[in-house]
Amino acid sequence: MFELLGIPPQALFGQVLLGLINGSFYAILSLGLAVIFGLLNIINFAHGAQYMMGAFVAWMCLNYFGINYWAALLLAPLIVGVFGVIIERVLIARLANLDHLYGLLLTFGLALIIQGLFRNQYGSSGLPYQIPPQLTGGQNLGFMFLPNYRAWVIAASLVVCLATWFLIEKTRLGAYLRAATENPTLTQAFGINVPLLVTLTYGFGVALAAFAGVLAAPIYSVNPNMGADLIIVVFAVVVIGGMGSILGAIITGFGLGLIEGLTKVFYPEAAATVIFIIMVLVLLVKPAGLFGRTT
Amino acid sequence: MLTETTMKPTSATAAAPLLSVRGLEAWYGESHVLHGIDFDVAPGEVVTLLGRNGAGKTTTLKSIIGIMGKRKGSIKLEGKETIALPSRAIARLGIGFVPEERGIYASLNVEENLMLPPQVKPGGLSLEQIFELFPNLKERLKSQGTKLSGGEQQMLAIGRILRTGANLLLLDEPTEGLAPVIIEQIGRTISKLKREGFTIILVEQNFRFAATVADRHYVVEQGKVIDMIPNQELDQNIDKLHSYLGV
Numbered sequence: 001m002f003e004l005l006g007i008p009p010q011a012l013f014g015q016v017l018l019g020l021i022n023g024s025f026y027a028i029l030s031l032g033l034a035v036i037f038g039l040l041n042i043i044n045f046a047h048g049a050q051y052m053m054g055a056f057v058a059w060m061c062l063n064y065f066g067i068n069y070w071a072a073l074l075l076a077p078l079i080v081g082v083f084g085v086i087i088e089r090v091l092i093a094r095l096a097n098l099d100h101l102y103g104l105l106l107t108f109g110l111a112l113i114i115q116g117l118f119r120n121q122y123g124s125s126g127l128p129y130q131i132p133p134q135l136t137g138g139q140n141l142g143f144m145f146l147p148n149y150r151a152w153v154i155a156a157s158l159v160v161c162l163a164t165w166f167l168i169e170k171t172r173l174g175a176y177l178r179a180a181t182e183n184p185t186l187t188q189a190f191g192i193n194v195p196l197l198v199t200l201t202y203g204f205g206v207a208l209a210a211f212a213g214v215l216a217a218p219i220y221s222v223n224p225n226m227g228a229d230l231i232i233v234v235f236a237v238v239v240i241g242g243m244g245s246i247l248g249a250i251i252t253g254f255g256l257g258l259i260e261g262l263t264k265v266f267y268p269e270a271a272a273t274v275i276f277i278i279m280v281l282v283l284l285v286k287p288a289g290l291f292g293r294t295t
Numbered sequence: 296m297l298t299e300t301t302m303k304p305t306s307a308t309a310a311a312p313l314l315s316v317r318g319l320e321a322w323y324g325e326s327h328v329l330h331g332i333d334f335d336v337a338p339g340e341v342v343t344l345l346g347r348n349g350a351g352k353t354t355t356l357k358s359i360i361g362i363m364g365k366r367k368g369s370i371k372l373e374g375k376e377t378i379a380l381p382s383r384a385i386a387r388l389g390i391g392f393v394p395e396e397r398g399i400y401a402s403l404n405v406e407e408n409l410m411l412p413p414q415v416k417p418g419g420l421s422l423e424q425i426f427e428l429f430p431n432l433k434e435r436l437k438s439q440g441t442k443l444s445g446g447e448q449q450m451l452a453i454g455r456i457l458r459t460g461a462n463l464l465l466l467d468e469p470t471e472g473l474a475p476v477i478i479e480q481i482g483r484t485i486s487k488l489k490r491e492g493f494t495i496i497l498v499e500q501n502f503r504f505a506a507t508v509a510d511r512h513y514v515v516e517q518g519k520v521i522d523m524i525p526n527q528e529l530d531q532n533i534d535k536l537h538s539y540l541g542v
Contacts, residue, residue, distance in 0.1 A: 192412075
């Protein structure tokens with residue numbers, strides 16, 4: 001079997017796969033953040049907590065109600081999305097015309113409260129969630145072993161990301177969203193209900209986070225800190241892609257996951273920081289991000 | 296000073312006004328901009344708001360469509376009070392708004408810009424009818440909206456509200472910065488829309504253009520309507536108008 005720069009293919013492709021898995025979560029989470037930031041101008045620091053809630057709702061569905069993974073994949077985003085809608089109506093809407101900082105502080109506070117509540121109830125050691133029976137096992141591709149569940153995560157993330165992109169870029173509803181993002185006052189003056197769009201968009205962004213949480217539940221243990229660990233990297237991904245850029249969030253999410261995975265192979269010492277190094281470089285050269293629009 | 300009689304339409308269309316504005320006041324933050332605007336517009340009329348820069352013409356249009364933060368007084372559309380309604384509800388009563396800066400969305404292509412405002416009433420123009428008015432738009436449907444020339448952007452801004460079925464059009468300086476040939480085209484379009492029964496309020500600084508399309512002219516100064524001149528009496532009042540406008 002061939003080797004690349006002295007690295008056996010199993011190790012190389014194993015890390016590429018791991019990178020794509022991480023990239024899948026980066027992409028869905030940064031997509032949700034980008035959608036929310038685009039329309040609400042809110043830096044949603046509670047996104048990690050909402051991702052964690054998705055995983056916990058899936059765990060609760062299974063352990064309290066016997067609801068399986070596939071149903072949870074639909075139910076958890078719906079439940080957490082409705083939670084997001086309530087948060088937007090009750091709290092975030094009040095900050096509509098204030099500086100970004102207020103929204104960031106509010107959602108940061110919310111994240112701490114949500115994580116604290118879950119930590120009190122479930123501890124922080126993590127709860128197991130089994131891979132659904134249909135997706136256990138894997139495929140031997142010759143050069144690597146591909147676990148079925150991980151292949152599913154990558155495929156599901158890609159489908160959700162592309163569907164979201166299509167919704168925003170190619171449909172009438174997406175045109176409303178883009179118009180409301182660009183000029184909410186005029187959009188409202190055309191008879192379009194912008195406050196409703198804002199609320200539903202926040203709910204949708206939160207539901208995306210929860211969907212990622214359900215996907216993550218069988219891979220990582222379900223624990224209250226799972227979102228907090230991830231959210232900083234996801235913010236870096238959003239900054240690199242360009243705040244508010246939908247396509248930027250998707251491409252950057254998968255791309256940076258891949259780069260992180262490859263760094264683990266070729267220079268493991270830098271694996272934890274490579275995304276932040278790229279962020280610094282991008283900010284120096286293109287402050288609006290790779291796909292962001294300068295205004 | 297303007298009296299109750301001079302505010303009202305003098306033409307044969309002196310029916311119940313489509314729009315009736317009374318004692319309209321508006322503020323930009325702490326700044327009091329409108330100090331009691333009064334005027335009426337009859338169905339099918341083209342009325343202009345003339346005045347110097349900063350007189351309150353654009354603010355009057357923004358107040359009618361409901362995008363001024365704070366306003367008081369009365370604005371009745373077909374007898375229905377709209378002063379407390381949000382702009383989305385006002386638009387759905389049948390008002391189409393073309394802002395001074397045209398409001399073309401950079402993130403939408405021409406077709407998406409054109410299709411953006413929802414239909415608020417039956418009877419809007421079809422896309423084909425809009426393309427008859429503005430043939431340039433048909434050729435550039437997939438272009439980014441803000442990549443169009445100034446004249447094409449103005450056509451797009453007017454075209455997109457014609458789709459909605461709105462019967463009262465608020466046009467804020469539609470000729471500003473445009474070449475004479477485009478101004479003529481916009482003028483022909485406004486005249487055609489008038490013939491088809493649209494009611495139009497036009498904010499203009501170019502009164503020579505306004506004279507070619509309007510039935511009546513309201514003169515706005517320091518946040519109040521100070522005079523109304525029927526278009527057929529414009530020649531007799533030209534010196535007065537020059538003095539109002541400072542030209």
